[in-house]
Amino acid sequence: MNNRWLPIRFIWIIASAFLLSFIFILNAYINHSYTPNQEAFDWYFEIMLVVTNYLLWAFLFPLLYRFIVTNKFAWQLSFRTILMHILLGLLIAVFHRYASLAFYIGMTWSLKGYLLDLFGIHSANMVIRGVISSMLQYWIIIGVLWGFEYYRQKRQQELLLIKTNQELADAQLNALKMQLHPHFFFNTLNTISSVMDRSVEEAQDIVAKLARLMRALLDSEKQQVITLRQEIDYIRAYLDLEQARFSDRLLVKIEVDDAVLNAGIPNLLLQPLVENSIKHGLSSQAKQGAIEIYAEMIQKDLVIKIKDNGKGVANADYVFQNPGIGIKSVLTRLKVIYQSTATIHIESSYQAGFCVIIKIPYKPLSL
């Protein structure tokens, strides 16, 4: 329940107040019965006294809960907080006592016809007599509230974890879907069919590369993290197919430092970025397209750069504000897998190409 005022329904709080009242009235009755020499047990008076006491707490309950929930400070276990609860407890206990007393006075007046002075010395005495027990009750209520709050936070964390895993799965699915883009698949089939007229061997090469791509794709469902070598192999196959399709119009350059070939990388992480470069850098303009991929180790990070000579963007921040499905899936996966230890940034200006730089912690993957 996400109510900021109540952890449970109010009716249950009222019911608890009545249950406690019943127990303490019973206690008072037993106490009275086994104490010699007394006048008759005043049921009406006792009941009203106890019920007033607990109902008042029931009505204070939402206020205290809200205080606990909205002030992180009230929820920490520190000297400052304990001191605050002692002082606040005292204040509320006094308030609680006076409020109970006000009811009590009203009752005596209506039943017995005499009116006590709420702020007189007699009343002050009664408040002081009851204040410790009221304060104890305050502490017990705070304890219960802490219990509720602890449970709520834990539950929220669990939900967040579930949601994060869900997001991860979604991002991954998106990446796969991007890859299996029907455009790409049909275009490749068309390339094969066309190249066959010219050279059967060349067509066979393309078929083999398509097979390699499909195989990597099927494997990727099993492995969350693969080596950079595998990822680059896969990207190379993908780019080879695009190159076959566009022939002279696409130049490809891949430079990967040997030292980082065994680095672990989420599978198909680069795929949507490469696909974007092809799409924006090549398909939308008639000039010669070029794509460059670099990977190296800088300090303890694996730094991957994907660069194209397309139209670029006038405002790089705009890309993050209105991310396409490709950038979005990369952002989500980086966030989920590396939290804040991975960074992504874009270097681009109008008509000067587009460059994405990804930095993730270097972790060698042993196979």
Add this chain to the structure above:
Amino acid sequence: MNIRALIVDDEPPARARVAKLLSTYPEIRVIGECRNGLEALEAIESQVPDLVFLDIQMPELNGFEVLQQLSVNPRPFIIFTTAFDQYALKAFEHHAVDYLLKPIERERFTTALEKVLLQIKGRHADKFNDKLKDLLGEYESSVSPDRKNFVIKDRGTVNVIHADDIFWLASEGNYVTLHTAKGDFLYRSAMTAMENELQTHQFVRIHRSILVNTLHIGRSQYLHNETFKFVLNNQTSLISGRSYKENIQGFLQSANYIKQF
């Protein structure tokens, strides 16, 4: 009879495939191949082919946009080719226009070609033109604003300006001037029509006669008297109109990526 055909596709293997399939028809002569929409437009207008194999997805102008811009009459017969384009396929089916799916099946190629040869020989160009007109009508009404191209023909040269490439627009009576990196272009349209056509989140109206592409805004500054100054990335300065203050403030709030000084 000698039929002159043009092949338009951005992928060289795809062009080669159509040429190869055509080689078995002695009456058809391939007069040229084009690699993108712009080349296609120029080639069709200068060479006036009888038959065009037209790809849909291409750089610069797509297949539909090429046809929109054609001013030759009668139009050549068109056989569309596409690898995968659900929207186009639906439109073709709907208007009973011939198309070929890539990879091309020989049998379908033969059927489509024989049909079109009959039409060419019988000179049923009117019927075909009507179908094409309907198809383009549908395309125009459904074209998504984010791939908006403006085609400007000026003394024989054709320029294609994509919305992203417009820095800003100024209205000049019945025309608007598109300011771009390639220069300034006059385009016949009213300002309000342009504002409606362009993506609303990308362009902001700052003056009765000025529409700015937010992508190209370098910085902005509040001047005085409810006016703002915008400096574009190419250093052009523009001053807003007073009555557009709310419009601008709304935009500045939503776009915190603008560097302010």
